[in-house]
Structures are given as structure tokens and as C-alpha cells.
Amino acid sequence: MQGETPPSEDTAAEFVPVEQAWSLAEPAQEESAVAAAEGAKEALSSKSETVGSVIDTLDAVALSFGTFRISLFDVLIVSAVIAGVLVFAWFVSKMARRIVRRMTRLDDTQQLLVEKIATIIVWAAAFFLGIDLLGIDLTALAVFSGAFGLAIGFGLQKTFGNLIAGIILLMDRSIKPGDVIAVTDMAGNESFGQIRKIGIRAVSVTTRDQREYLIPNENLMINQVENWSYSSKNVRMQVPVGVSYDADMKLAEELMLEAAKSYDRILKAPPPTVWMTEYGDSSVNFTIHCWITDPEDGVGNVRSAVLKKLWWLFKENGIEIPFPQRDLHIRSSDQFDRLIEIMGQRSEAPEVTKE
Known part of the structure; x- marks a missing residue:
């Protein structure tokens, strides 16, 4: 048809074959949930074909949610990393406590405070170490951190409040292990007890009858406390x-x-x-x-x-401890006087005996 111009080379390049178009429309390849699992899979498979086949079998059992894929092998790797980090953190915190207890310059309260701070630092470092070993991108935790912060604001507010209260009590040394404080039970009866332990959530107080009270740290910081041994044990x-x-x-x-x-x-x-x-x-x-x-x-x-x-x-x-004594006063009346007179006459009347 006259007047029509043939398509130029640039225009022809814009047309894409149908097969190529379908290939572009295919979904992206599924990504593993744990980057560390991929590295472990490649490292273990390169050493032994048997191990590689076992890993392939475990990796074949998987659940997929869109581009998110998690296999049985991923679960095992995550479990192993978490267990290793927990054991590492427990061992390091235990060693830190031993080192702190050898510091003779610190008293019992200061040692307990340093132990708690060291434990918090160790477990926080273990958390981030586990995140790094698993290869989890911290930016992916943005939504989770927001939800976690909301949970702290509503559900874990008291728990974190008691944790901070316990640290404050140890810092100002108003309550420390070994102190004797007054304790009131549910019935309102007051007794005294000795502080055995200041935990993350509560203070353990043991009375003389071996009743152990767990008092939240926040209560001891906010309410009035009678401490018998705060400045002196006298x-x-x-x-x-x-x-x-x-x-x-x-x-x-x-x-x-x-x-x-x-x-x-x-x-x-x-x-x-x-x-x-x-x-x-x-x-x-x-x-x-x-x-x-x-x-x-x-x-x-x-x-x-x-x-x-x-x-x-x-x-x-010869000092007498007296019994309760009462003085009884009876008011006089006509009827009472007649009764006394009749009783007197009867007592004075002679007894009549029968022969």
C-alpha cells in the first residue's frame, strides 16, 4: 500500500518472540530462608558425595510460600546454630560470673550488679552473633522489630520494668542480698524476712518459718519498704x-x-x-x-x-505475775434488798430434824 513506510530496525527490535515473553513472565527463583544453609550445603556437598546426597534429600523436603522456601535442612542448620550460640552464651556468662566473684574489691551488691550487666551484654552479643551466622539481613527484621517493640509496650512492659528496677535497686544499694525487711502476706500479717536473691523479675525473701515470698522488683522500688539492715544491722x-x-x-x-x-x-x-x-x-x-x-x-x-x-x-x-482482776459493783434496788433479806432469814432459820 502506497504511503506506508517499512518498519525501521529500531522498531523491529521492540518486538519480542512469544517464547521469550513467556520466559520473562515466569516467577523469580525461590530463595532460601537462611543464607547460612546454602553455604553449609555447598561446603558439605563438595567434601563427600554421600553427604551431598543426604543433604539433597533433606533439602528436598521443603515448604514454599511464594519466593520464600524453607527446607528440613534449613531447619536443622538453624537449630544447630541456635543451640551452639546458647551454649556459647551460657559458657561465657558463667566464666564472667566466676571472674567477677574473684574481684575482692567489690562487695556482694556490686558483684551482683556487675554479673547482671555482664550477663545482659553477653546474651545481647550472642543474639547478634546468631543473626550474623545465619546470614539474616537485619533490614528484613524491620517489621519484626516494630512488632516486638509493640509487644514490649503492651505485654512485656512489666517484665522490662522489673528488670530495670532490679538494676536500679542494686545501683543505689537500698536493697541488697542479706538485708532483713518487713514482709506483709495476703492476710495482712506482717513478718520479717531475709533477702536471698535479687532476680531479673523479682526479689526472693525468706521468712523465719521458711516461707519464700517473690516480690516484684518494681514494688520494692515504688512502695515503702521497712529495711532493718539498710545502714546498720542493730x-x-x-x-x-x-x-x-x-x-x-x-x-x-x-x-x-x-x-x-x-x-x-x-x-x-x-x-x-x-x-x-x-x-x-x-x-x-x-x-x-x-x-x-x-x-x-x-x-x-x-x-x-x-x-x-x-x-x-x-x-x-517472790515477785508476783498477777492474773486478771475485776471489781464488781452492783447497784442497789428495793427488789434486790428484799432478796438479800429473804436469803439472810433463811440462812439464820434453825434446821428442823426429824426423829
Whole structure:
């Protein structure tokens, strides 16, 4: 047809054969989920044909999701790397703890703080080492890190809060292993216990009856805590005593001091003292104040020993420990007076005997 120009060479080059077009439209080759698995596969297959055939068999069992492919061989490689990294981190953290414990310049609290910081550093380094060995691109973890940060913000907020609280408690040394603190149970009963361990999440406190309380670190940092051994382990305890109104008060006080000084756990300085607290309903009440320096060994047993010694001293010196006494006053009335008169007449009437 006249007027039409033949296609130029540039225009002809733009046409692509049908077979080539179909080849371009084919999906990209599936990529392995773990780059380290490919390197291990090539290294092991080059050494032995038998090993290569086994690896090919394991690699043939796989799941594919689009261009994402994971095989049984990949799973084994990932498991081996994770196990190796965990063992390595455990060994290094254990060696770090041994090295820290040999540092005699640090006290127990400082050693525990250094151990925790070293453990966190070791496990963080082990995590990134595992990522590097597996050949995982960190940019691929952008979505995961965002989801992980969201999980920390909602679900793991308390866990990380307790971790940071435990480190802060060790840094300011307000709570440390060996301290004796007051503990309140679920029923509201208060007792005291000794701190055995400051963990990542909670503090372990053991009472005298071997009850172990796990108190979250955050609670000890936010709430009021009664620490008996924060700046000093000296604790003053009270022993209440009551004596009769007819007793020799001066002698009773001397016997109370003697009973307190006879127990070896009570300090000689500051010395025990005796205070008169009140005039009670049945007795004159005193309180023996004495000091001990080992509250972790118990307080009730000290009070019991003093009272037992004082019991025998009072017996030997005739000091009476009175029973409760009450004065009964009855208001007078006509009917009550007649009743008393009739009862009096009956008591005075002569008895009649039958022969």
C-alpha cells in the first residue's frame, strides 16, 4: 500500500518472540530462608558425595510460600546454630560470673550488679552473633522489630520494668542480698524476712518459718519498704512484762535487766533498759528494750529466752505475775434488798430434824 513506510530496525527490535515473553513472565527463583544453609550445603556437598546426597534429600523436603522456601535442612542448620550460640552464651556468662566473684574489691551488691550487666551484654552479643551466622539481613527484621517493640509496650512492659528496677535497686544499694525487711502476706500479717536473691523479675525473701515470698522488683522500688539492715544491722526489740501492784518495783526492774543481760545475743552496748509503760487493770506494765545485731536469726526466740529467765527470777524473789482482776459493783434496788433479806432469814432459820 502506497504511503506506508517499512518498519525501521529500531522498531523491529521492540518486538519480542512469544517464547521469550513467556520466559520473562515466569516467577523469580525461590530463595532460601537462611543464607547460612546454602553455604553449609555447598561446603558439605563438595567434601563427600554421600553427604551431598543426604543433604539433597533433606533439602528436598521443603515448604514454599511464594519466593520464600524453607527446607528440613534449613531447619536443622538453624537449630544447630541456635543451640551452639546458647551454649556459647551460657559458657561465657558463667566464666564472667566466676571472674567477677574473684574481684575482692567489690562487695556482694556490686558483684551482683556487675554479673547482671555482664550477663545482659553477653546474651545481647550472642543474639547478634546468631543473626550474623545465619546470614539474616537485619533490614528484613524491620517489621519484626516494630512488632516486638509493640509487644514490649503492651505485654512485656512489666517484665522490662522489673528488670530495670532490679538494676536500679542494686545501683543505689537500698536493697541488697542479706538485708532483713518487713514482709506483709495476703492476710495482712506482717513478718520479717531475709533477702536471698535479687532476680531479673523479682526479689526472693525468706521468712523465719521458711516461707519464700517473690516480690516484684518494681514494688520494692515504688512502695515503702521497712529495711532493718539498710545502714546498720542493730535492731531494738521490746519485751512486755507485767507485775503485781504489791511487788517491789525496784527489785522487779533489776530482775528484768538481769534477765535481758543473761542472754548472749543481746548487746551489752547499748545496754538493755526497762521502762514503765502504764498502770494496767491487773498489773503494772513494763517494757524491756534490748538490742540485737543478728535479726536474720530471729526475734521471737530472743523474747522467749528473756521471758523464761525472768519467770524463774520472779519465782525465786517472790515477785508476783498477777492474773486478771475485776471489781464488781452492783447497784442497789428495793427488789434486790428484799432478796438479800429473804436469803439472810433463811440462812439464820434453825434446821428442823426429824426423829
